[in-house]
Amino acid sequence: ETGVTQTPRHLVMGMTNKKSLKCEQHLGHNAMYWYKQSAKKPLELMFVYSLEERVENNSVPSRFSPECPNSSHLFLHLHTLQPEDSALYLCASSQEGDFRSYNEQFFGPGTRLTVL
Amino acid sequence: AQSVTQLDSQVPVFEEAPVELRCNYSSSVSVYLFWYVQYPNQGLQLLLKYLSGSTLVKGINGFEAEFNKSQTSFHLRKPSVHISDTAEYFCAVNFGVDSSYKLIFGSGTRLLVRP
Numbered sequence: 123e124t125g126v127t128q129t130p131r132h133l134v135m136g137m138t139n140k141k142s143l144k145c146e147q148h149l150g151h152n153a154m155y156w157y158k159q160s161a162k163k164p165l166e167l168m169f170v171y172s173l174e175e176r177v178e179n180n181s182v183p184s185r186f187s188p189e190c191p192n193s194s195h196l197f198l199h200l201h202t203l204q205p206e207d208s209a210l211y212l213c214a215s216s217q218e219g220d221f222r223s224y225n226e227q228f229f230g231p232g233t234r235l236t237v238l
Numbered sequence: 239a240q241s242v243t244q245l246d247s248q249v250p251v252f253e254e255a256p257v258e259l260r261c262n263y264s265s266s267v268s269v270y271l272f273w274y275v276q277y278p279n280q281g282l283q284l285l286l287k288y289l290s291g292s293t294l295v296k297g298i299n300g301f302e303a304e305f306n307k308s309q310t311s312f313h314l315r316k317p318s319v320h321i322s323d324t325a326e327y328f329c330a331v332n333f334g335v336d337s338s339y340k341l342i343f344g345s346g347t348r349l350l351v352r353p
Contacts, residue, residue, distance in 0.1 A: 126281070128281075163345070164343050164344065164345040164346070165328070165343040167340070167341075170340075178340075212281055212282065214282075226272065226284065226287060227282075227341055228284075229274075229281035229282040229283070230281050231279075231280050231281045232279075232280070232281050234279070
């Protein structure tokens with residue numbers, strides 16, 4: 123595997139289900155990101171982890187819960203979602219120094235989530 | 239507030255014609271600029287980037303962009319497009335030291351190449 127991988131690629135879930143999205147980066151990076159991409163809207167940054175610590179949480183509802191067990195893996199745990207949460211969820215990674223980097227981000231293919 | 243503007247939500251163009259996709263950003267002391275492309279059902283792929291040096295940057299697939307500091311713009315161009323260039327294009331900006339790791343994305347421009 124190379125680059126950034128995401129599983130599953132597609133997910134359909136009911137509002138009462140619990141599911142998790144997985145992201146893995148094979149680039150040796152130390153920062154990882156979750157973005158939400160909805161139709162007709164700009165990319166929304168949800169969470170940022172640097173050196174396995176959460177450094178940003180952009181007012182994301184608590185029904186989304188991130189987890190970063192190590193610098194290569196990032197999860198997004200989903201619980202009691204709403205239909206408006208249906209979107210493409212993108213994971214990205216980058217190499218950060220002391221946060222003063224140019225932040226070229228490398229993206230995974232995304233998980234297309236549909237909430238019924 | 240820091241912002242990135244892509245005024246054109248969709249740009250239709252005929253195959254082999256030239257195209258320019260516009261990107262403007264809010265003024266800042268230092269900026270680092272990126273263009274990403276997203277093909278259907280895929281993630282974002284880096285097309286090109288400006289970090290420093292020459293203001294004309296060449297990227298993959300024949301695309302280029304020019305950094306214009308006075309106009310706070312970073313427009314993407316290609317002299318002759320192909321059907322396969324049909325995709326969504328995103329401009330993104332790192333506003334430098336004060337913004338650390340964050341990339342601000344524009345809302346995207348859908349390039350539609352017609353035969």
